[in-house]
Amino acid sequence: MNNPSRAKSDTEKELDAMAASEIKRHIKAEMLKNNIDMATVAERLTAMGRVISEQGLKNKISTCKHQTTWYWDLMKKIKE
Secondary structure, eight states: OOOTTSOOOHHHHHHHHHHHHHHHHHHHHHHHHTTOOHHHHHHHHHHTTOOOOHHHHHHHHHHTOOOHHHHHHHHHHHHO
16 A cells, blocks of 8 residues: 655656656647637536636646546546
8 A cells, every 4th residue: 555655766756757748748638639628627627516717727737736536537527
């Protein structure tokens, strides 16, 4: 089981950075593919109970600090 207080290894940090880059590209590509903007995605997420502003969404994607479950919900709302 993962220990949240354990410092990440250099390998883990590198893997996280690579995943973050891929996730950001994927989100942007899905938004283009589905012809949707950040404001609309933020509205959809808020409507489903994941309250977020457009700027908050931009920040969350930019820093790539979101959880996998949050990301999954984001993808569902983009494709909606």
